[in-house]
Amino acid sequence: MITLAVPDDVDSRGWRPSASLDALRARAHLNQRIRDFFSERGVLEVETPLLCSSTATDPFLTSLSLQWRGCTRYLQTSPEFPMKRLLAAGSGPIFQLCKVFRADEFGRLHNPEFSMLEWYRPGFSLADLMDETEALIVALAAVFGRPLSGPFQRVSYRKAFLDAVGVDPLTVSDLQLSVIARECVPSAPEEWDRDGWLNLLMAEVVEPHLGNGPVFVWGFPPSQASLARCLHDDDGERVAARAEFYLGGMELANGYDELTDAQEQRVRFQADLAQRQCLDAASVPMPDALLDALQAGLPPSAGMALGVDRLLMWLLDKPRIADVCSFTADRA
Numbered sequence: 072m073i074t075l076a077v078p079d080d081v082d083s084r085g086w087r088p089s090a091s092l093d094a095l096r097a098r099a100h101l102n103q104r105i106r107d108f109f110s111e112r113g114v115l116e117v118e119t120p121l122l123c124s125s126t127a128t129d130p131f132l133t134s135l136s137l138q139w140r141g142c143t144r145y146l147q148t149s150p151e152f153p154m155k156r157l158l159a160a161g162s163g164p165i166f167q168l169c170k171v172f173r174a175d176e177f178g179r180l181h182n183p184e185f186s187m188l189e190w191y192r193p194g195f196s197l198a199d200l201m202d203e204t205e206a207l208i209v210a211l212a213a214v215f216g217r218p219l220s221g222p223f224q225r226v227s228y229r230k231a232f233l234d235a236v237g238v239d240p241l242t243v244s245d246l247q248l249s250v251i252a253r254e255c256v257p258s259a260p261e262e263w264d265r266d267g268w269l270n271l272l273m274a275e276v277v278e279p280h281l282g283n284g285p286v287f288v289w290g291f292p293p294s295q296a297s298l299a300r301c302l303h304d305d306d307g308e309r310v311a312a313r314a315e316f317y318l319g320g321m322e323l324a325n326g327y328d329e330l331t332d333a334q335e336q337r338v339r340f341q342a343d344l345a346q347r348q349c350l351d352a353a354s355v356p357m358p359d360a361l362l363d364a365l366q367a368g369l370p371p372s373a374g375m376a377l378g379v380d381r382l383l384m385w386l387l388d389k390p391r392i393a394d395v396c397s398f399t400a401d402r403a
Contacts, residue, residue, distance in 0.1 A: 085402065087402075088397045088398055088402075089393040089394070089396050089397065089398055089399045089402055090393065090394055090395050090396055090397060091394075094383075094387060094389070094394060094395050095397055097215070097383065097386070097387055097395075098379075098383055098395060100214075101211065101215075101379070101382070101383055101386065102168055102379075104210070104211055104214055105168060105188060105207070105211070105379075106168070108207055108210055108211075109166045109190065112164075112203075113164065114164040114165060114166050114190060114192075115162065115163065115164065115165050115166070116165070116166055116167065116168075117154065117157060117162065117165045117166070117167050118167065118169070119150045119153035119154055119157070119167065119169075120147075120153060121146055121147050121150075121169065121170065121171075121172075122137075122139070122144045122145070122146060122147075123144065123145055123147055123152065123153065124142070124144060124145075124356070124360070125145065125152065125355065125356050125357070125358040125359070125360065125361070126145035126146075126147060126148060126152075126355050126358075127147075127148040127149065127151075127355075128340050128343035128344055128347070128355055128357075128358065129148075129297070129343060130343055130346040130347045130350055130352055132148050132173060133173065133174040133175045133352070133353065134146060134147075134148055134172070134173070134174065134353075134355065135172045135174050135183070136353075145355070146171075146172040147171055147172065148171055148172065148173050149171055149187065149189065149376055150167050150169055150171070150187070150189050151189065151298065151374070151376070152358055152360070152361045154167060154189060154191060154374075155191070155329070155361060155364055155365075155369060155374075156360060156361065156364040158191055158193065158364075158369055158370060158372060159364035159365070159367050159368060159369045159370075160364075163193060164190070164191065164192050164193060165190065165191055166188065166189065166190035166191075167187075167188070167189050167190070168186065168187075168188050168379070169186070169187060169189075170184055170185070170186060170187075171184075171185060171186075171187045172184050173185075177399075177400055177401075179390070179391050179392065180321060180381065180384075180391075180392055181392065182380070182392050182393075182396060182399050182400055183400050184400060184403070185378065185379075185380050185392070185396075186378070186379035186380050187376055187377065187378060187379060188376070188377040188379050189374065189375070189376045189377070190374065190375055191329070191372050191373070191374040192372060192373050192374070193370040193371065193372045194370070194371065194372070195372065195373040196328060196373060197289065197312045197313075197314055197326065197327070197328040197373055199373060200314070200326050200328075200373035200374070200375055201223075201225065201287050201289070201314055201316075201326070203375075204287075204316055204324060204326065204375055204377070205222070205223045205285070208223075208285065208316075208318070208382075211382070211386065212386065215386040215387070217385075217386060217388075219285060223284075223285040223286060223287060224284060224285065224286040224287070225286070225287045225289065226281075226286060226287070226288055226289075227288070227289060227290040227304065227310075228240065228288055228289065228290045228291050228292070228310070229241055229290060229304070229308070229310075231277050231280070231281065231288050232272070232273075232277055234280065235276050235277040235279075235280035236251065236255070236272055236276055236277065238251060240269055240272075240292060241292060241308050241310070242308075245265050245268075248265060248268045248269070248272075249261075249263070249268055251268075251272070252268040252271050252272055255271075255272060255275060255276050256271055256272075256275050259271055265294065266292070266294050266295060269292065269295075278317065278320070278322070279320070281317050281320075282320070283318075283319050283320050284318070285316070285317070285318045286316070286317050286318075287314050287315070287316050287317075288314065288315050288317065289312075289313065289314035289315075290304055290310040290311070290312075290313075290314075291310060291311040291313045291315075292310065292311065293309050293310065293311055295311055295313070296311035296312075296313060296330070296339070297311075297313070297327070297339070298327055298329060298330050298336065298339075299311045299312050299313040299327035299328055299329065299330055300312045300327070300328045300329065300330050300331075302328075311327075312327065312328035313325070313326065313327050313328075314326045316377075318382075318385055319384075319385040321381050321384070321385065322378075322381075323377055323378055323381050323382055323385075324375055324376060324377035324378070325375070325376050326373065326374060326375035326376070327373065327374055328372075328373050329369065329371075329372045329373060329374055330365075331365060331368075331369045331370075331371060331372075332365070333362050333363075333365035333366040336361075336362060336365055337357075337362055340357055340358060340362075341357075344357070380392050380395055380396060383395040
């Protein structure tokens with residue numbers, strides 16, 4: 072066994088990799104097993120551009136950009152937009168293993184360049200997608216000697232908040248929510264909107280309450296639907312058909328029952344762009360190519376994006392993303 076031990080105090084410009092050679096071999100093995108899993112299920116592996124004319128409109132994501140032939144191009148925060156264009160063109164079920172980029176993320180669990188597995192399943196519901204995600208994680212965990220037994224927990228966003236915070240996130244007033252959030256996190260800013268408070272409580276209170284086992288949280292507030300459909304839950308409340316997957320206390324994946332309505336998606340993008348302007352975030356263009364694809368006809372589908380680095384961290388029981396990446400941003 073060959074291990075490259077890199078002390079924490081080594082100059083960040085040193086030439087040595089962040090991870091051991093064993094971890095890099097494990098990454099190669101993981102990638103192959105992921106490909107085997109989808110190949111056996113008839114899901115086509117695709118490659119889409121990482122450098123595109125548009126990017127995520129999410130007000131809280133910062134894309135890296137560069138100039139090409141006098142035009143701005145963006146390194147993708149996710150391959151979602153071009154993959155959906157392939158779906159609209161009739162690709163059928165597809166998956167991709169690729170690098171993605173988010174400018175403001177760096178730390179124990181974050182690197183501005185990281186690896187993502189993303190897949191789309193025409194004809195799948197959100198429940199079907201969670202079933203397949205569970206099957207994938209169980210198969211990979213067994214290969215790496217970390218077997219998971221029993222069905223994964225599935226809890227609604229609403230119940231997760233009620234259990235951890237004691238309030239209904241779908242009906243609580245904005246004022247009461249802000250008071251509770253500041254009580255739970257005294258250092259929090261005072262001038263946030265409803266989703267800001269919800270996201271803070273989710274990160275600081277709800278997620279730690281989920282524990283370390285495998286759990287899906289589904290049914291997010293409609294304001295957090297992003298590119299997901301909205302529907303009514305069993306209590307008649309309107310929620311986003313969106314699920315997040317947690318394992319080892321980390322968020323590993325985010326999935327949608329995909330929105331196929333081009334007009335509704337344009338309205339959401341416009342709201343994002345307006346919020347970016349209010350926040351003085353960098354302006355980004357309207358994703359017209361995706362909207363054209365939705366207008367042409369995106370088949371009813373469900374899609375999941377999974378962080379491969381974090382999954383490998385859990386599989387190898389490593390505490391930092393640097394332990395599973397060949398070179399993190401400070402060493403690249």
